[in-house]
Amino acid sequence: MKAKAKKSIRQHVIIGNCIAAVTAANTLRELNPDDRIVIIGDEEVPSYSRCLITYYLGGMVTQNHLLSHAEKWYAARDIELHLATRAEGVDVKRRIVHARHNGRKKDIRYDTLLVATGSSPIFTKSFPYDPNGIVGMRTYADAQRLKAWARKGKKAIIIGAGFVGLKTAYGLVKRGVQVKVVELLPTVLGRMTDLEASRRVRDRLVRHELLDIELNNSVVATWRHRNAYVVRYQNGGEEQADFVVASVGVQANTSFLEGTGVQIDRIVCVDDYQRTTVEDIYAAGDVCRSRHIVTGQWIYNAIWPVAAAQGRIAAYNMSGQPQTYAGNIPMNSVDFYEMWITAIGDVQAEGDDIEEISFTSNTIYQKVKLRNGIPISFMAVGNVDGAGIIRGAIVGRTPWKEFIRKPQAQLLPVVNQIGGFLSKAVA
Amino acid sequence: MKAFVFRPDKCDVCRECEVACTAACSTAPRDSARYAPFIKVYQSPQGPFLRLCKHCEDTPCVDACIGESLQRGPDGIIVQDEKRCVGCFMCNMVCPHGAIKTVMGLEKAFKCTLVCGDGDHPACVAACDRDALQFDDFSTTVKRRRTRKIQGIVKK
Numbered sequence: 001m002k003a004k005a006k007k008s009i010r011q012h013v014i015i016g017n018c019i020a021a022v023t024a025a026n027t028l029r030e031l032n033p034d035d036r037i038v039i040i041g042d043e044e045v046p047s048y049s050r051c052l053i054t055y056y057l058g059g060m061v062t063q064n065h066l067l068s069h070a071e072k073w074y075a076a077r078d079i080e081l082h083l084a085t086r087a088e089g090v091d092v093k094r095r096i097v098h099a100r101h102n103g104r105k106k107d108i109r110y111d112t113l114l115v116a117t118g119s120s121p122i123f124t125k126s127f128p129y130d131p132n133g134i135v136g137m138r139t140y141a142d143a144q145r146l147k148a149w150a151r152k153g154k155k156a157i158i159i160g161a162g163f164v165g166l167k168t169a170y171g172l173v174k175r176g177v178q179v180k181v182v183e184l185l186p187t188v189l190g191r192m193t194d195l196e197a198s199r200r201v202r203d204r205l206v207r208h209e210l211l212d213i214e215l216n217n218s219v220v221a222t223w224r225h226r227n228a229y230v231v232r233y234q235n236g237g238e239e240q241a242d243f244v245v246a247s248v249g250v251q252a253n254t255s256f257l258e259g260t261g262v263q264i265d266r267i268v269c270v271d272d273y274q275r276t277t278v279e280d281i282y283a284a285g286d287v288c289r290s291r292h293i294v295t296g297q298w299i300y301n302a303i304w305p306v307a308a309a310q311g312r313i314a315a316y317n318m319s320g321q322p323q324t325y326a327g328n329i330p331m332n333s334v335d336f337y338e339m340w341i342t343a344i345g346d347v348q349a350e351g352d353d354i355e356e357i358s359f360t361s362n363t364i365y366q367k368v369k370l371r372n373g374i375p376i377s378f379m380a381v382g383n384v385d386g387a388g389i390i391r392g393a394i395v396g397r398t399p400w401k402e403f404i405r406k407p408q409a410q411l412l413p414v415v416n417q418i419g420g421f422l423s424k425a426v427a
Numbered sequence: 428m429k430a431f432v433f434r435p436d437k438c439d440v441c442r443e444c445e446v447a448c449t450a451a452c453s454t455a456p457r458d459s460a461r462y463a464p465f466i467k468v469y470q471s472p473q474g475p476f477l478r479l480c481k482h483c484e485d486t487p488c489v490d491a492c493i494g495e496s497l498q499r500g501p502d503g504i505i506v507q508d509e510k511r512c513v514g515c516f517m518c519n520m521v522c523p524h525g526a527i528k529t530v531m532g533l534e535k536a537f538k539c540t541l542v543c544g545d546g547d548h549p550a551c552v553a554a555c556d557r558d559a560l561q562f563d564d565f566s567t568t569v570k571r572r573r574t575r576k577i578q579g580i581v582k583k
Binding site for chain 1: 495510515521525527
């Protein structure tokens with residue numbers, strides 16, 4: 001009864017400490033000046049941008065910039081921060097999070113709980129996790145470790161040529177490490193490119209003498225040999241390296257939710273209000289699903305803007321102000337040696353009803369896919385100017401015929417088929 | 428909060444704004460100044476198109492920025508910390524105005540941060556003698572747009 005009398009002060013507990021958690025904590029503080037907010041993070045350092053760790057490895061951002069959310073950021077918002085604390089279980093009936101810090105148990109009571117634990121790299125039997133030489137690239141600790149190993153004359157093998165794999169390779173090469181990337185698919189950057197775009201990206205990267213990318217190949221076994229690691233490929237070849245980075249994909253960190261009744265289908269199933277199937281437990285970020293804003297289907301869209309938006313929406317709902325999240329479309333953008341690559345929407349869509357419009361020149365490759373005359377995806381290599389304009393058309397379902405009549409659409413080579421800016425041709 | 432308003436029907440693509448932007452930025456105490464102009468007018472058969480950061484009310488670029496380089500400043504202007512930019516171009520991918528600019532030789536994104544004219548009288552607006560470009564209070568521009576919409580001058 002006492003608790004009811006004091007119901008105005010509630011305890012919001014957030015597990016995880018990246019963008020979804022930080023956005024949620026910030027929004028919660030804005031909405032509830034009096035409530036208690038607790039963040040449980042399993043890393044040693046306060047929040048930082050996980051997307052930046054590969055740039056940190058390559059020396060493109062400094063440590064100060066990476067770790068900008070110092071502990072005073074939390075103090076200024078009166079947020080209780082538990083670092084190096086790992087959540088091990090949730091007692092739904094008693095509303096307690098069981099956590100562990102330096103081997104000691106910690107029980108934290110919650111009124112509302114936000115799961116924002118993100119995801120971690122996948123390791124398999126062919127390349128099991130080994131802290132001395134077979135690692136992933138996901139956290140600040142990973143980046144620090146690779147930074148310490150990355151010396152001139154060393155050699156690294158990266159398994160998987162997705163966004164993380166290639167960005168890690170790019171960072172390691174900048175440190176003078178010889179890098180070999182092995183990819184199972186015939187394209188680099190996974191599902192965001194087609195063969196032509198992949199060829200351009202690969203050509204640009206392997207122009208650097210330290211970097212090699214091998215496609216259509218995979219790793220079947222890895223073992224330690226003296227101070228190095230030996231990797232055996234599917235095609236029978238063997239190669240030795242000083243360390244191995246696995247970047248074949250990620251899995252959501254959901255193990256501590258077992259037995260709570262939260263519905264998990266590899267990732268946490270949430271509704272439009274970011275609620276899980278258990279009362280007062282919410283989820284946001286890479287750990288849960290989100291909607292495809294155009295088709296309305298549930299997809300796994302683990303990108304920065306989605307995590308930030310989900311964190312904000314979850315905070316509103318945790319404060320008793322219902323809000324829904326409409327979702328986003330899959331998209332990503334990256335830069336290698338001043339060649340920008342942007343992919344928006346369902347780039348891999350295929351079928352009879354798909355129409356393709358592309359533009360190809362020596363330096364530019366752009367492709368738009370239309371379904372029933374409406375753009376559903378855009379991919380650009382070399383010149384990505386105005387990608388946001390076409391994203392507007394994809395999200396707003398503007399018919400292509402209508403879109404190409406707009407003045408702003410003329411910025412895109414795929415629309416005017418001239419390549420450079422139309423101004424050069426007309427003005 | 429103020430915002431840019433462009434009226435394509437009044438613009439004759441004289442490019443005075445581009446010249447003024449370059450001139451103003453070159454004297455501004457910022458590193459980015461030498462990469463101006465941040466305003467660009469394109470002539471297309473469908474009419475002129477202005478490429479310029481509008482400092483929108485909802486900020487997709489700030490939400491998408493992985494390095495916290497783009498931030499909403501205290502006076503409502505979206506400012507950029509170049510040291511934090513890693514050139515991923517996530518901002519370009521979500522910007523509905525195509526306002527993000529590449530500069531050859533630098534792996535960074537650049538945009539208008541209103542360094543000129545005390546942030547109140549931008550050089551490009553001052554240079555426009557046909558009233559095609561205006562910088563007004565946000566609510567005023569919305570009201571004006573609404574009136575024009577009722578009058579049937581613009582579609583949206």
